Amino acid sequence: METATIQTPTGAELHRKLAAVDPGAYGPEACDRHAAEIRQILQLKRERNAIVLAHNYQRPEIFEIADFIGDSLELARAARAAEAEVIVFCGVHFMAETAKILNPERMVLLPEMRAGCSLAESVTAEALAERKAELAKLYPDLAVVSYVNCTADVKALSDACCTSANAVRIVEAIDSEHVLFVPDRNLADYVQSKSRKQIISWDGNCYVHHQITPTEIERVRNSIPGIQVLAHPECRRDVLALADAVLSTSAMMRYARESAADKFLIVTECGLSDRLLMEVPNKRFFKACKLCHYMKMITLGGTLDALRNLRYEITLPDEVIAGARQALEKMLELGG
Ligand code: SF4
Numbered sequence: 001m002e003t004a005t006i007q008t009p010t011g012a013e014l015h016r017k018l019a020a021v022d023p024g025a026y027g028p029e030a031c032d033r034h035a036a037e038i039r040q041i042l043q044l045k046r047e048r049n050a051i052v053l054a055h056n057y058q059r060p061e062i063f064e065i066a067d068f069i070g071d072s073l074e075l076a077r078a079a080r081a082a083e084a085e086v087i088v089f090c091g092v093h094f095m096a097e098t099a100k101i102l103n104p105e106r107m108v109l110l111p112e113m114r115a116g117c118s119l120a121e122s123v124t125a126e127a128l129a130e131r132k133a134e135l136a137k138l139y140p141d142l143a144v145v146s147y148v149n150c151t152a153d154v155k156a157l158s159d160a161c162c163t164s165a166n167a168v169r170i171v172e173a174i175d176s177e178h179v180l181f182v183p184d185r186n187l188a189d190y191v192q193s194k195s196r197k198q199i200i201s202w203d204g205n206c207y208v209h210h211q212i213t214p215t216e217i218e219r220v221r222n223s224i225p226g227i228q229v230l231a232h233p234e235c236r237r238d239v240l241a242l243a244d245a246v247l248s249t250s251a252m253m254r255y256a257r258e259s260a261a262d263k264f265l266i267v268t269e270c271g272l273s274d275r276l277l278m279e280v281p282n283k284r285f286f287k288a289c290k291l292c293h294y295m296k297m298i299t300l301g302g303t304l305d306a307l308r309n310l311r312y313e314i315t316l317p318d319e320v321i322a323g324a325r326q327a328l329e330k331m332l333e334l335g336g
Pocket of ligand 1: 057092116117118119120149206207208209269292293294295
């Protein structure tokens with residue numbers, strides 16, 4: 001992946017663009033400050049031979065410095081293909097680990113080490129090893145499929161990883177009728193609704209998606225006739241039952257661009273609604289979204305600091321990289 005040429009916006013240009021997302025947060029003064037930081041970041045990226053990969057849930061101003069914006073699957077592919085010496089990962093810790101695992105020769109930096117994930121925290125390698133041993137006695141063909149939202153040492157104990165974009169395809173393709181699916185119970189439920197295999201789920205959830213209720217969706221649907229509801233599969237089953245389409249974040253981007261519909265309720269983290277408002281100005285997007293405080297820990301100031309001081313570097317033991325890489329490569333092989 002080559003470094004993209006990104007133009008430095010002026011404060012006024014940034015204000016015109018970002019005020020569409022949130023006029024209160026992106027007033028002229030805030031945009032002047034952001035523009036000054038963006039200028040320094042773009043300069044440092046050139047000096048360091050660095051690229052910035054950003055997840056769809058990042059802040060709008062982070063999108064302005066990103067060479068690539070995407071969901072977990074797209075970011076994993078982009079990280080694997082990266083040729084720059086430094087990858088600055090604007091996302092959360094497990095995503096930066098994934099970049100390191102797939103491209104260990106590169107220096108991978110995460111601007112804020114506290115940017116974790118409630119799903120990743122819900123499963124440890126020790127607990128998984130114990131559960132796997134228990135279940136293997138009952139199901140000798142047991143396979144472990146781990147959602148990428150987990151730590152590297154959990155990935156290293158898995159037969160394959162998956163993302164929300166390819167979870168059903170990976171479970172169907174894996175050579176086992178019994179699948180221990182970790183750590184997201186809601187995504188496991190969704191996969192089970194699409195597969196005749198036996199899915200054994202873990203008791204984790206994304207606190208952001210899990211708090212969205214059917215009442216919130218129904219209220220908007222009843223007040224805006226014709227609205228299309230797009231929901232992420234990390235949401236609860238009773239929320240997914242109300243959706244017109246269940247999609248990963250990047251699939252939501254494509255769906256909203258290509259659909260004949262012109263109004264959508266976006267049921268996922270708010271960063272995706274912000275991206276849609278910026279990139280698809282001819283349609284209307286309503287938010288049933290929640291903020292992920294981990295994702296929002298990444299700021300322009302933190303990214304500038306990361307590039308200036310080359311911190312915080314992601315390092316992993318070789319054996320963890322080797323084990324986790326197998327599971328991630330299996331996902332890329334089976335998941336297309
Ligand atoms: S949105 Fe949910 S799954 Fe994604 S990083 Fe935040 S807590 Fe984790």
